[in-house]
Amino acid sequence: MRCDDLSGRLGDVASGSLVLDDADRLHVDQCLRCQAELVQYRRLLRTLRALRTEVFDPAPGVLADVLAGIEELGERRAVRSLLSGRRAAYVGGIAAAAATAAAGGAIVIASRSRRRFPLAG
Amino acid sequence: MTRNLSAVQGSKTVMPDAMGELVVAAKAGDRSAFDELVRLTYADTYTLAFRLTADPEDACDVVQESYLRAYRGLKRFRGDAQFSTWLYRITSNCASTQLGRRARHRHDELDDDVALDELRPDANPEASLDSAVLRSRLQAALLSLPPRLRAVVVLRDVYDLPHESIASELGISVSAAKVRLHRARRRLREQLYPMPGEPLPIHLSAPAVTGRFDDLVDEGDARAV
Numbered sequence: 001m002r003c004d005d006l007s008g009r010l011g012d013v014a015s016g017s018l019v020l021d022d023a024d025r026l027h028v029d030q031c032l033r034c035q036a037e038l039v040q041y042r043r044l045l046r047t048l049r050a051l052r053t054e055v056f057d058p059a060p061g062v063l064a065d066v067l068a069g070i071e072e073l074g075e076r077r078a079v080r081s082l083l084s085g086r087r088a089a090y091v092g093g094i095a096a097a098a099a100t101a102a103a104g105g106a107i108v109i110a111s112r113s114r115r116r117f118p119l120a121g
Numbered sequence: 122m123t124r125n126l127s128a129v130q131g132s133k134t135v136m137p138d139a140m141g142e143l144v145v146a147a148k149a150g151d152r153s154a155f156d157e158l159v160r161l162t163y164a165d166t167y168t169l170a171f172r173l174t175a176d177p178e179d180a181c182d183v184v185q186e187s188y189l190r191a192y193r194g195l196k197r198f199r200g201d202a203q204f205s206t207w208l209y210r211i212t213s214n215c216a217s218t219q220l221g222r223r224a225r226h227r228h229d230e231l232d233d234d235v236a237l238d239e240l241r242p243d244a245n246p247e248a249s250l251d252s253a254v255l256r257s258r259l260q261a262a263l264l265s266l267p268p269r270l271r272a273v274v275v276l277r278d279v280y281d282l283p284h285e286s287i288a289s290e291l292g293i294s295v296s297a298a299k300v301r302l303h304r305a306r307r308r309l310r311e312q313l314y315p316m317p318g319e320p321l322p323i324h325l326s327a328p329a330v331t332g333r334f335d336d337l338v339d340e341g342d343a344r345a346v
Contacts, residue, residue: 011302011303011307011310015278037310040310040313040314041310043255043313044259044306044310044313047252047256048259048274048309049278049279049281050252050256052279052280054168055165055167055168056171058163058164058167058180062181063159063160065181066185066188069188070152070155070156070159071152073189073193074152
C-alpha cells in the first residue's frame, strides 16, 4: 500500500529534507489521505518552530544560583592557578640553584685539574 | 508561565555582534562578560532544559550544570557556531545525562505515555486550528513523549540543530536520531490530528511494551526485534 509506505516519509517532505520522486508525488497529488497527512505535518512543524520564540519562566533564584556557581568555580580556578604558579616558581628556583651549584662545581674541578696537570714547557 | 522571547528581560534580544564581543571578552578571562552572557541566555537555556526534562527541578539542575560546563570549556569554543547554538548542545548533553540519572532513580518511563485523552481534539477539528490552542496542545503532547523521542524532536524541529550534533550530544548514531525523529513526529501528529473514529494509537495504551520495542528498533537492531 503506497500510503503506508509514504506515511513515514511525509514528515521529511514537510520539513523540506526530502523530495519525493515523480511516482510518489503523483500518488500524493491524487490521494486525499496523504495530502491531509502532509498538511498535518506542515502545521505540526510550523507550530514546533513557533515554540522557539517562547520561554518558560525559570524559578526565582536560578540566575543567582548559576552566577554563584560560576563565581565559586572561578575562585577555585584562580587558587589553583596561583598554587601552580608558586609551584612553578619553586621548581624554577630549585632548578636555578642546582644549575648554579653544578656550574660552580665544574669550575672548581676544572681549576684543580689545571693545577694538577700543568701545560708542558 | 510562558512569555515571548523578544519580551523577556532574562533573554533580551541581543545583536550577534554584542554577544560575540562578550564571548571574546569572556574567553580572555573576563568573568563579568561571562556573567552577562548568562544573564542574556539563562531563560532561553532554562526553556530548552525544561522542554527536554519536562521537570522544573531537573531543568534548574541542567541549567546550572550547563553553565558550569560552558565556563570550563569556553576556551574550546571556536566561534564557528553561535554561542547560543553551542550552549544548546551543552544543555542537551546535560539534560541527557540528567534524564539517564533520573531513569535510574525513578520509574517515570512508565508514566510517559499516560493521560492523553485531554490531548485529543474535540469533535470539530477545525476548532483546533487556533494557533494558541494548537501550541498549548502541542506543549502537552511534547511533554507526554518519552524523553528519548522528545529530545530529538525538540532539538531538531524547535531548535534546528543538525542531526549530527543531536546524535553526538545524545550519544546515539545519526540513523538512530533520524528514526527517533520520525517516530516522535508521527506520535505528535497522531495526537494532534487523529483520524475520526481512530482508536488510540497502540503506544498510548501499552507504554511499557512499546517502550522496549522502541528501544530495540531505535538502534536498528533488527535481530533483537
